[in-house]
Amino acid sequence: MCTLEKRGRVYLLTLTGSDEHRLNPTILGSIRSALAQVRADSGGRAAALVTAAEGKFFSNGLDLAWARVSPSDRTRELGSALRATIADLMSLPMPTIAAVTGHAAAGGFIIARAHDYVVMRGDRGFVYMSELDIGVPIARYAMSVLRSRITDARALRDLLLRPEKMKAGEAERKGVIDRAVEGGVEETVAVAVRMAEEMAAKGWDGGIYASMRKGAFPQVFRDLGLAEDTDEDISRVFISKI
Numbered sequence: 001m002c003t004l005e006k007r008g009r010v011y012l013l014t015l016t017g018s019d020e021h022r023l024n025p026t027i028l029g030s031i032r033s034a035l036a037q038v039r040a041d042s043g044g045r046a047a048a049l050v051t052a053a054e055g056k057f058f059s060n061g062l063d064l065a066w067a068r069v070s071p072s073d074r075t076r077e078l079g080s081a082l083r084a085t086i087a088d089l090m091s092l093p094m095p096t097i098a099a100v101t102g103h104a105a106a107g108g109f110i111i112a113r114a115h116d117y118v119v120m121r122g123d124r125g126f127v128y129m130s131e132l133d134i135g136v137p138i139a140r141y142a143m144s145v146l147r148s149r150i151t152d153a154r155a156l157r158d159l160l161l162r163p164e165k166m167k168a169g170e171a172e173r174k175g176v177i178d179r180a181v182e183g184g185v186e187e188t189v190a191v192a193v194r195m196a197e198e199m200a201a202k203g204w205d206g207g208i209y210a211s212m213r214k215g216a217f218p219q220v221f222r223d224l225g226l227a228e229d230t231d232e233d234i235s236r237v238f239i240s241k242i
Contacts, residue, residue: 001030004037009046009200010193011038015053023107024063028081035088044093044206048196051115052099052189059108061130082107083141087224089114090145090213093206095199099192100168100177101185106130110142113149116213117195118177120168121188127176128165141223148217150176211237 005012013034015021038049053059062082067074089096089111098112100120105128112118112127120127129146131138138146138160150156155174158164168180181188211229214221218228 001027002034004034006041007193008197009048010196011042011047011049012189012193013038013049013051015051015059018055020057020060021053021055021108022060022063022066023078023082023111024066025077025081027063028085032085032088035085035092038094039092042094042206046094046200046203047206048095048097048200049092049115050097050099050189050192050196051112052101052185052192054185055102056125057102057108058098058100058104058125059111060103061106061108064134079139082110083139083224086110086114086141086145087226090217090220090224091210091226093210095196095204095209097192097196099189100125100127101188103128107142110145114145117179117192118149119179119181119188119192119195120171120177121184122168122180122182123184126165126167127159127171129159129163132161132163141220144217144220144223148220150174207237 001016003014003016005014013031015027021027062078067078095117096115097117097119098115100112100118102125104112104125109127109129146156150159152175155176158174159166159176166174166176168177171177172180179191181191214229221228
C-alpha cells in the first residue's frame with residue numbers, strides 16, 4: 001500500500017501502485033503505520049516528512065465502493081479511519097509536505113492539505129473537491145483543515161461550491177496549494193524533498209514544532225478531538241528549555 005524511505009533527516013512516504021489510491025481502512029491503516037514508524041524513529045529530533053504517490057493519482061478520495069457494501073457499518077469505519085489519519089498527520093512532530101504527483105480529489109486532497117505544505121506537479125493533474133457533485137457532505141474536521149489552509153474565501157468558495165477542478169498553476173495563484181512545480185513526478189518529489197531537507201536542517205525540536213502548529217490552528221485540533229496545549233503545558237516546556 002505504501003513504502004517508507006529515510007533520506008538523511010527526511011522521511012519519504014509513497015503510496016505505491018498505479019491505481020487511484022482510493023482511501024479505505026486498509027490503505028489508511030498502512031499510512032498510519034508508516035506515520036507511527038516515523039514518529040517513533042525520529043524521537044522528536046529534527047526531521048521532515050514528504051508524502052507522494054505513484055501513478056496517475058495522488059488519491060481519488062474515499063473508497064465509496066468499499067463503503068457501500070454495508071453502509072451502516074463500513075461508512076462509520078471509513079470515516080473514523082480517515083479522521084484518525086488526519087489527526088496523525090496534523091500532530092506529527094515535524095514539518096510535513098505533500099508532493100501531489102497526480103490528481104487529488106475529495107478525501108485525497110484533504111489528506112494532502114493536512115500537510116503543512118503542498119507542492120504539485122504542473123504538467124498534469126488537478127485538485128477537486130467532488131462532494132457537491134456526488135452529493136455527500138464534508139465532515140466538520142475536514143472542513144476545518146481546508147479553512148485553516150485556504151484563507152482566501154473566494155478560492156475556498158470556488159473549490160467547494162462550484163466545485164472547480166483546479167490545475168496546479170491556478171491552485172497556486174488562488175492559494176489552494178503552496179507551489180506548482182514545472183515538470184512531472186520526479187521534479188515534484190525532488191522539490192518537496194529539498195524543501196524538507198532545508199527545514200530539517202534547521203534543527204527544530206519536533207515537540208516545539210508540533211505545539212506551534214497546534215497553537216496556529218486550534219479549531220482543527222478541537223474538531224479532531226485532540227487536546228490543546230494549556231498555558232501550564234507551554235510554561236512547563238518553556239522552563240525545561242531555559
